Each structure stands twice: as C-alpha cells, then as structure tokens.
Amino acid sequence: MNVFVINSGSSSIKYQLISMPEAKVLCSGLVDRIGQEGSKVEHKSFLPQGEVKKVLEIPVPHHSVGLTEVASLLTNAEVGVISDPSQVEVVGHRVVHGGEKFASTQVITPEIKAKIKALFPLAPLHNPANYLGIEVAESIFPHARQIAVFDTAFHQSMPAQAYRMSIPNDLYVNHGIRAYGFHGTSHKYVSERAGEYLQKSDSKVITIHLGNGCSMAAVEGGKCMDTSMGLGPMNGLIMGTRAGDIDQSVIFYLVRELGYSLDEVNNLLNKKSGMLGLTGFSDMRDIGKLYHQGQPEAILAYQLYAYRIKKYIGSFAAAMNGLDAIVFTGGVGENDQLTRTFVCEKMDFLGIQLDPEKNKLPNTGLRAIQTDASSVQILVIPTNEELEIARQCFGIED
Numbered sequence: 001m002n003v004f005v006i007n008s009g010s011s012s013i014k015y016q017l018i019s020m021p022e023a024k025v026l027c028s029g030l031v032d033r034i035g036q037e038g039s040k041v042e043h044k045s046f047l048p049q050g051e052v053k054k055v056l057e058i059p060v061p062h063h064s065v066g067l068t069e070v071a072s073l074l075t076n077a078e079v080g081v082i083s084d085p086s087q088v089e090v091v092g093h094r095v096v097h098g099g100e101k102f103a104s105t106q107v108i109t110p111e112i113k114a115k116i117k118a119l120f121p122l123a124p125l126h127n128p129a130n131y132l133g134i135e136v137a138e139s140i141f142p143h144a145r146q147i148a149v150f151d152t153a154f155h156q157s158m159p160a161q162a163y164r165m166s167i168p169n170d171l172y173v174n175h176g177i178r179a180y181g182f183h184g185t186s187h188k189y190v191s192e193r194a195g196e197y198l199q200k201s202d203s204k205v206i207t208i209h210l211g212n213g214c215s216m217a218a219v220e221g222g223k224c225m226d227t228s229m230g231l232g233p234m235n236g237l238i239m240g241t242r243a244g245d246i247d248q249s250v251i252f253y254l255v256r257e258l259g260y261s262l263d264e265v266n267n268l269l270n271k272k273s274g275m276l277g278l279t280g281f282s283d284m285r286d287i288g289k290l291y292h293q294g295q296p297e298a299i300l301a302y303q304l305y306a307y308r309i310k311k312y313i314g315s316f317a318a319a320m321n322g323l324d325a326i327v328f329t330g331g332v333g334e335n336d337q338l339t340r341t342f343v344c345e346k347m348d349f350l351g352i353q354l355d356p357e358k359n360k361l362p363n364t365g366l367r368a369i370q371t372d373a374s375s376v377q378i379l380v381i382p383t384n385e386e387l388e389i390a391r392q393c394f395g396i397e398d
C-alpha cells in the first residue's frame with residue numbers, strides 16, 4: 001500500500017511516499033518558503049539505480065501550487081516513482097490540533113474537516129495549513145483515502161493534574177480550555193525507540209523535540225504523563241519565533257500601557273519572539289555562528305534557550321519520580337552540539353553527564369552520548385514523523 005504523507009506547515013510542506021508495510025521510502029522532499037521570495041521544491045527519489053535529486057526553483061505562491069508540483073514529480077519521467085496518481089492509495093496528513101475529540105488517527109470525513117476548521121483559533125500557524133493540505137490532496141488524489149494523524153493524540157493519556165488549569169471549572173467543561181500538547185507524533189516515535197533501546201517497559205523518559213517549534217514530554221511506560229505545550233502550540237520552551245512560557249502580566253502591559261491590539265500581541269509572541277526576538281535570527285545554524293563569533297546576544301539566547309529546557313527536565317523528573325533517559329530530537333536536538341552541551345551542563349546532581357566526544361558524533365542514527373558514570377542515558381534519536389504517520393495510516397487501513 002502506497003501512503004503519501006503530507007506535513008504542511010505555515011510556509012512549507014514536507015512529504016514522503018512510503019510503501020507499507022515494508023516502510024520503504026520511495027521519495028521524499030520539501031516545498032520551502034511558500035508565498036515568499038526564493039521558494040523551491042527539493043525532491044529526492046530512491047530509484048533502483050540509486051538516489052536521484054531534483055531541485056525546482058520556482059514561485060510557489062500557495063500550498064496548492066506546491067502540492068500540484070509534488071504530485072507531478074511523483075509521476076515525472078526522470079524522477080517518478082509511480083506511473084499514475086491513482087497508485088497513491090492513502091494520503092496521511094499531519095494535523096497539529098485535534099482538541100479533545102481525537103485521541104486516535106481518523107479517516108477524514110466532512111465532519112472531521114469541520115472539527116479541524118473549528119480549531120483554527122487554537123493553532124493559527126498550523127491548522128489552516130493542514131486543512132488546505134487536505135483540500136488540495138482531495139483534488140489531486142481523488143481515489144485515495146485521506147487520513148488525519150493528530151499532534152495532540154499522544155498526549156491524551158496525560159492525567160488531569162497535568163492537563164487541567166487552575167481557572168474556573170466552567171471554562172474546561174464548556175469550552176475545553178486545558179493543555180493539549182503537540183509534536184505528539186514525534187514524542188511517540190522517539191520515546192518508543194528509546195524504550196526499545198533501554199529494554200525497559202516501565203522506563204521514565206523525557207523527550208526533547210527542538211525544531212522550529214519546540215516541546216518536551218514526560219513519558220512513563222510509553223504513556224505521556226506531561227508536556228510543555230498547552231492549549232495551543234505557544235507555551236513552554238523558547239522556540240525559533242515563539243516566546244514560550246511568559247508571565248501573563250506582560251500581555252496586559254502590552255495592551256494597556258503600550259497600546260498593542262490582541263492580534264498584535266499574538267503576532268509578537270508567535271512570530272517575532274523566541275530566538276528571533278533575542279538575536280534577529282530564528283535558524284539555530286545562524287545563531288550558532290554568531291555564538292562562535294562571541295556575539296553577546298547569541299550567547300545570552302543560548303543560555304535562555306537551554307535554561308528553560310533544564311527547568312523542564314527538573315520538573316518532569318520530579319513528576320515521574322525518576323529518570324532513565326533524556327532524548328534529544330528535531331532539527332536542533334539532533335544536530336546542534338552546542339544546545340546539548342548547554343542543556344546538560346551542571347545536571348550531574350540528577351545523574352546527567354554528557355560525554356563531550358560522543359556529543360560530536362554525526363547525526364546518522366540513534367546514539368547514546370553520556371559518560372560511563374552518568375546514571376541517566378542521554379540519547380539522540382532522529383525523529384521520523386512521516387514514518388510514524390504512515391504506520392498509523394496502515395494500522396487503521398489494515
């Protein structure tokens with residue numbers, strides 16, 4: 001069964017065509033900078049004769065243009081891996097917010113689409129792009145079953161003490177205001193890999209997903225017990241452009257004293273804050289270069305970014321009453337040695353001791369980077385949200 005997995009972001013689409021159940025990746029790629037200057041499609045096909053790459057530097061004004069280009073690459077004479085779009089039997093969509101309705105993968109129906117749409121205000125950077133991806137895929141692959149895999153699903157196992165907020169009960173009961181958590185597909189995938197590696201069914205693991213969006217999860221015996229994101233994917237860790245946890249007073253001050261509208265506050269905290277607000281850059285590679293040049297803002301930004309992660313490690317270890325492993329994943333977690341160094345510094349009281357040499361190992365797969373004396377394992381595990389989505393799609397089709 002061919003599953004085409006689409007991970008639509010606000011300005012990018014990541015995709016993979018995966019043949020299940022053997023989990024063979026036929027092709028993969030990225031449509032980047034949608035609606036901006038310099039947009040492009042980077043495509044890789046895994047053909048019998050080897051890997052073939054194709055880069056299209058073309059205007060991609062919106063998601064439908066990007067997905068139409070990708071669909072034609074699937075059947076392209078040079079890099080194509082199928083002969084007709086009807087050979088895609090399932091399209092698996094990453095949908096960021098599923099609210100309290102969806103603890104599992106769903107076949108997309110008009111009702112499901114309406115629910116995804118109703119959650120736009122809670123995930124304004126993500127759900128609209130996910131919805132658009134579904135509509136475009138329905139027109140390009142009309143014969144395929146469209147399936148949604150929700151970022152929130154893995155976190156539905158959290159106990160009430162982790163997801164409820166200390167505000168009047170009515171706001172939860174009648175309006176669903178609670179913590180939901182995100183990046184669940186990634187936290188699930190890497191925590192399962194960690195559990196297999198540790199060979200311990202009741203393992204206590206903290207997963208640290210550091211991409212453009214960043215979040216952490218406390219996972220005990222394979223179940224999520226707590227996570228750093230909440231009602232929407234804004235709070236918790238410092239991210240590329242999002243502030244993460246912030247004192248509520250700041251919002252009132254911005255509105256009452258500095259004349260911000262609520263939309264402007266939302267835009268500030270989602271798109272202009274985080275590492276971008278601290279350094280002028282959101283991409284960790286740029287900030288890493290500035291750090292090595294000794295730029296004070298970049299040094300402070302690294303300190304803040306890591307300090308927030310350390311605080312969550314401490315609180316999640318306390319919440320689980322123990323810790324077997326911490327897992328770094330996502331573009332930054334997998335690749336940035338400096339972030340891992342900062343995070344693990346002065347954590348030996350918890351049994352976390354990084355081996356600086358092992359920390360330099362290339363990102364070629366799962367690796368353990370702690371010293372022999374470290375009682376907590378420090379793992380780097382490349383995430384694979386697309387494979388996890390394909391598995392879940394196959395699971396409900398099977």
Ligand SMILES: Nc1ncnc2c1ncn2[C@@H]1O[C@H](COP(=O)(O)OP(=O)(O)O)[C@@H](O)[C@H]1O
Pocket residue numbers: 009210211212213240282283284285286288330331332335336
């Ligand atoms: N070699 C690297 N060193 C440091 N940071 C990296 C490296 N490669 C990617 N990153 C960072 O990873 C982040 C993107 O991560 P990714 O998981 O792809 O994000 P998302 O899926 O949220 O778009 C960017 O901040 C980027 O700078």
Ligand SMILES: CC(=O)OP(=O)(O)O
Pocket residue numbers: 009096126151182183211212213214233
């Ligand atoms: C939920 C979320 O923050 O996703 P991303 O990291 O892809 O922006």
Ligand SMILES: [Mg+2]
Pocket residue numbers: 211212
């Ligand atoms: Mg991501």
